[in-house]
Amino acid sequence: MRNDMIYMDNNATTRTDPRVVEAMLPWFTEKYGNAHSRNHAFGWEAEEAVEAARASVARAIGADPREIIFTSGATESNNLAVKGVAEFFVDRGDHFITSAIEHKCVSDSMKSLERSGRKVTFLGVDREGRIDLAALETAITDKTVLVSIMAANNEIGTVQDLAAIGKICKARGVLFHTDAAQMVGKQPIDVEAMGIDLLSLSAHKIYGPKGVGALYIRRSKPRVRLVAQMDGGGQERGLRSGTLNVTGIVGLGRALDIAMEEMETERVRMRALRDRFLSRIRANLDHIHVNGSMEHRIEGNLNISFAYVEGESLLMSLKEVAVSSGSACTSATLEPSHVLRAIGVGEELAHTSIRFGIGRFNTESEIDRVVDMLTEKVNRLREMSPLYEMVKEGVDLQTVKWNPH
Numbered sequence: 001m002r003n004d005m006i007y008m009d010n011n012a013t014t015r016t017d018p019r020v021v022e023a024m025l026p027w028f029t030e031k032y033g034n035a036h037s038r039n040h041a042f043g044w045e046a047e048e049a050v051e052a053a054r055a056s057v058a059r060a061i062g063a064d065p066r067e068i069i070f071t072s073g074a075t076e077s078n079n080l081a082v083k084g085v086a087e088f089f090v091d092r093g094d095h096f097i098t099s100a101i102e103h104k105c106v107s108d109s110m111k112s113l114e115r116s117g118r119k120v121t122f123l124g125v126d127r128e129g130r131i132d133l134a135a136l137e138t139a140i141t142d143k144t145v146l147v148s149i150m151a152a153n154n155e156i157g158t159v160q161d162l163a164a165i166g167k168i169c170k171a172r173g174v175l176f177h178t179d180a181a182q183m184v185g186k187q188p189i190d191v192e193a194m195g196i197d198l199l200s201l202s203a204h205k206i207y208g209p210k211g212v213g214a215l216y217i218r219r220s221k222p223r224v225r226l227v228a229q230m231d232g233g234g235q236e237r238g239l240r241s242g243t244l245n246v247t248g249i250v251g252l253g254r255a256l257d258i259a260m261e262e263m264e265t266e267r268v269r270m271r272a273l274r275d276r277f278l279s280r281i282r283a284n285l286d287h288i289h290v291n292g293s294m295e296h297r298i299e300g301n302l303n304i305s306f307a308y309v310e311g312e313s314l315l316m317s318l319k320e321v322a323v324s325s326g327s328a329c330t331s332a333t334l335e336p337s338h339v340l341r342a343i344g345v346g347e348e349l350a351h352t353s354i355r356f357g358i359g360r361f362n363t364e365s366e367i368d369r370v371v372d373m374l375t376e377k378v379n380r381l382r383e384m385s386p387l388y389e390m391v392k393e394g395v396d397l398q399t400v401k402w403n404p405h
């Protein structure tokens with residue numbers, strides 16, 4: 001990899017903070033005990049470290065440590081929450097509610113429930129990516145078991161009104177799960193204040209290591225029950241068997257402590273970087289569209305469509321910047337992202353969309369370099385675009401009669 005590359009894909013994953021790596025190192029070498037070994041000091045010190053990390057996770061979301069179980073990441077936490085609750089409450093009901101913009105690990109878990117005979121409502125979202133609370137209320141029936149709505153979206157950064165969703169679910173006696181992988185450590189989230197019953201999080205989205213995460217499971221009012229999806233040694237109160245990833249868990253705890261300590265200053269810094277990016281790119285280029293909400297958004301995310309450029313060409317020309325596109329390459333066909341489609345971005349525009357994930361290690365000068373590169377590449381591609389030429393000349397493309405071919 002080129003070492004002059006700029007990493008701006010922090011919604012996909014983040015660099016592990018050196019302070020996190022430092023905290024993890026001894027747990028690879030001198031301190032390699034199994035946290036479930038009860039017969040010697042190696043086990044005891046590992047268990048102590050795991051419990052300290054559990055307390056850090058609980059503190060970050062306003063929970064009790066006994067409500068936290070460790071997993072391999074948000075994918076596993078989401079699968080366990082959705083499928084585990086469905087299995088436990090099979091006699092209570094067969095209806096589930098989620099949104100149209102969830103991460104695949106939630107939406108595909110829901111589709112798996114559909115295949116086993118349950119009914120799932122996929123709520124649409126508005127142009128900013130928020131669900132309609134009235135539609136949620138209407139969708140709930142006496143057969144509804146669980147509502148799963150993500151806290152912040154990984155593509156467009158939109159933050160949902162979690163407290164309002166929690167309130168509706170509570171009033172109707174329905175469990176509320178939220179995939180908070182993009183939210184925890186970036187904006188305040190509190191399971192009590194927001195009426196959240198289950199919450200998934202992941203370490204590698206918050207400058208921790210990959211392959212470790214947690215699931216919060218409410219213990220009272222109501223006590224949430226679920227069926228384990230992994231059989232084995234009965235670790236994590238029987239809900240997640242398998243030897244604990246002590247090193248990763250220590251990293252998750254440290255990553256969360258840092259994120260919580262620095263949240264307010266980082267939010268301000270991140271917002272300044274984002275606003276600098278946006279105001280500069282707007283000053284340089286016309287016909288750009290920001291996808292999502294500027295009001296309800298995690299600070300580090302910017303998702304922008306650049307009209308009148310060929311999306312793939314743009315991405316290819318930005319070799320020096322690591323970003324994500326608005327299309328997912330599935331079996332050689334370019335499909336526009338389901339999230340952009342759900343917020344009403346047309347197929348053409350979706351293909352020109354780029355997600356910029358600004359993070360802890362990005363600097364002002366990197367922002368400026370990316371803006372300069374983008375400006376140059378977009379201008380060059382637009383010079384080759386007959387459509388852009390027409391728009392510049394004041395032609396209203398809606399009124400143009402194209403020759404059939």
Ligand SMILES: *Cc1c(COP(=O)(O)O)cnc(C)c1O
Binds near residue numbers: 076103181212
């Ligand atoms: C990254 C991400 C996941 C998956 O998390 P892993 O820890 O990589 O399994 C799930 N949901 C959202 C919103 C994410 O951003």
